[in-house]
Amino acid sequence: MKEGSTHGDAKRIIEVFDTTLRDGEQTPGISFTKEQKGTIARRLDTLGVDIIEAGTPITSKGEKEVVQYICDEGLSAKICGLARVLTQDIDACIDCGVDMIHIFAPTSVIQREHTTKKSEAEVQEQTYEMTKYVKAHGFICMFSAMDATRTSLDYLTEIYKTAEEAGADILNVPDTVGVLDPFTIFKLIEAIDRVVKTPISIHCHNDFGLAVANSLAAVKAGASEVQVSVNGIGERAGNADLAETVMGLNAIYGLKTNIKTEFLFETAKLIERLTGIELPVNKPIVGDNAFSHESGIHAHGVIARSDTFEPGIMTPEMVGHRRRIVLGKHTGKHAVLNKLSEIGMSPTREQIDEILERVKELGVSGKQVTDDDLFTIAEVVTGEVSLHERIVMLKELSVMTGNNLIPTASLKAVVRGKECKSAQMGVGPVDAAIKAIQEIIGGEIGGDIELKDFRIEAITGGSNALAEVIVGVAKGGRMVTARGVREDIVMASVEAIVNAVNRLMQSGIK
Numbered sequence: 458m459k460e461g462s463t464h465g466d467a468k469r470i471i472e473v474f475d476t477t478l479r480d481g482e483q484t485p486g487i488s489f490t491k492e493q494k495g496t497i498a499r500r501l502d503t504l505g506v507d508i509i510e511a512g513t514p515i516t517s518k519g520e521k522e523v524v525q526y527i528c529d530e531g532l533s534a535k536i537c538g539l540a541r542v543l544t545q546d547i548d549a550c551i552d553c554g555v556d557m558i559h560i561f562a563p564t565s566v567i568q569r570e571h572t573t574k575k576s577e578a579e580v581q582e583q584t585y586e587m588t589k590y591v592k593a594h595g596f597i598c599m600f601s602a603m604d605a606t607r608t609s610l611d612y613l614t615e616i617y618k619t620a621e622e623a624g625a626d627i628l629n630v631p632d633t634v635g636v637l638d639p640f641t642i643f644k645l646i647e648a649i650d651r652v653v654k655t656p657i658s659i660h661c662h663n664d665f666g667l668a669v670a671n672s673l674a675a676v677k678a679g680a681s682e683v684q685v686s687v688n689g690i691g692e693r694a695g696n697a698d699l700a701e702t703v704m705g706l707n708a709i710y711g712l713k714t715n716i717k718t719e720f721l722f723e724t725a726k727l728i729e730r731l732t733g734i735e736l737p738v739n740k741p742i743v744g745d746n747a748f749s750h751e752s753g754i755h756a757h758g759v760i761a762r763s764d765t766f767e768p769g770i771m772t773p774e775m776v777g778h779r780r781r782i783v784l785g786k787h788t789g790k791h792a793v794l795n796k797l798s799e800i801g802m803s804p805t806r807e808q809i810d811e812i813l814e815r816v817k818e819l820g821v822s823g824k825q826v827t828d829d830d831l832f833t834i835a836e837v838v839t840g841e842v843s844l845h846e847r848i849v850m851l852k853e854l855s856v857m858t859g860n861n862l863i864p865t866a867s868l869k870a871v872v873r874g875k876e877c878k879s880a881q882m883g884v885g886p887v888d889a890a891i892k893a894i895q896e897i898i899g900g901e902i903g904g905d906i907e908l909k910d911f912r913i914e915a916i917t918g919g920s921n922a923l924a925e926v927i928v929g930v931a932k933g934g935r936m937v938t939a940r941g942v943r944e945d946i947v948m949a950s951v952e953a954i955v956n957a958v959n960r961l962m963q964s965g966i967k
């Protein structure tokens with residue numbers, strides 16, 4: 458078995474080549490600043506990716522500076538620059554101080570005839586010469602046959618043999634326009650693997666939603682490296698998603714990578730924030746609903762034993778996410794009882810039926826039912842209103858904002874009978890007010906209140922619409938959801954947080 462092959466070898470470590478900063482940044486509408494690229498590179502390094510493709514230095518002076526800046530960070534991951542099979546592109550990578558140079562040449566008829574206008578022989582010669590050039594300068598060389606999956610197999614194997622002969626360290630197979638399926642890619646990788654000894658990497662695009670499946674199939678067929686991006690960002694429909702590919706390799710195939718999977722969720726959230734591309738709630742592994750359960754049967758099963766309705770081979774803890782039992786029209790008794798027991802309530806059987814009925818009614822009306830809603834319903838039904846001692850009470854809030862002002866919020870609240878004040882600045886009035894309430898609460902109740910979820914919706918139309926804010930606030934490993942409803946969006950936000958904090962405190966979290 459050649460070096461890099463994974464056939465039947467569960468102990469082999471599959472390399473993760475991350476292209477979030479290169480192919481990922483080619484996503485229409487995305488452009489990272491130098492600082493953002495630095496933040497992402499450091500996070501990818503903490504995550505444990507083996508190689509960071511930092512950019513294409515020849516494209517601009519700014520891009521070159523950023524790649525250089527990432528190279529100077531002293532990260533553990535190897536830093537790679539992308540280059541066409543042209544000396545000026547390769548020289549730009551060399552100038553940046555990269556560890557590895559990824560050269561690529563279009564090989565399919567359609568791309569050769571309509572883009573570079575080069576014959577097969579010319580591309581072959583460029584491949585040979587430029588691979589030699591990279592190696593002569595002492596760099597790790599990756600060669601990609603661009604549009605490999607629409608290139609004739611004969612020519613494709615010839616070109617990979619050429620790159621190998623010239624000294625390439627790794628051969629990348631890009632499914633540039635995402636047209637293959639897992640069965641075809643398996644056969645293709647096997648065919649290439651038969652004629653070269655050099656390790657093979659796979660780079661899949663997601664045009665048919667098959668990028669992850671294709672990457673897994675390629676590894677099964679012998680590829681030893683996967684090229685992925687965080688949240689699957691990249692050209693058009695994107696690249697293979699890092700979290701899905703890594704967890705597929707780990708959990709389904711039992712193959713190892715160097716990824717510290719417990720950082721997958723926070724890495725996805727960072728990219729969500731920096732790109733402004735919101736993760737769909739049903740996104741595997743990192744989406745809000747990836748480990749959420751609402752229906753009675755599922756919630757009952759999961760409360761009893763989580764792998765009844767979760768994969769089991771992958772848990773929220775493994776990927777840094779959390780399990781949530783969500784209340785709504787499908788909720789069952791067990792979920793209600795479970796949540797109420799957390800705040801020390803033990804209603805009678807009749808009371809549970811009544812509480813459940815009201816929770817479902819709220820759910821049917823199209824509303825998200827928060828934990829705070831459930832607790833309020835339960836207090837009304839059981840008459841145990843005294844349980845809801847309000848530890849934090851909002852007294853005053855004022856905000857200043859405008860096009861020439863840094864938004865500022867001043868807030869007064871009573872916490873356990875003591876008056877507390879805070880004034881904070883933020884990117885907007887809501888942000889400033891949230892910071893102020895976090896400061897007061899954190900200071901008085903021992904810090905570490907985390908705002909996990911924050912959603913604003915207008916529940917009536919017009920400029921005087923009622924704003925509904927739903928938050929998830931966590932402390933000490935427990936999260937409570939609550940809502941605030943006001944005409945004033947800032948007040949609604951603070952009210953929701955205060956409601957959630959009161960409920961957290963009520964359940965004994967100090």
Ligand code: KIV
Pocket residue numbers: 480561601603604631632633634660662
């Ligand atoms: O999709 C592609 O072909 C690429 C190459 C540069 C590897 O991104």
Ligand code: ZN
Pocket residue numbers: 480631633660662691692
């Ligand atoms: Zn690509």
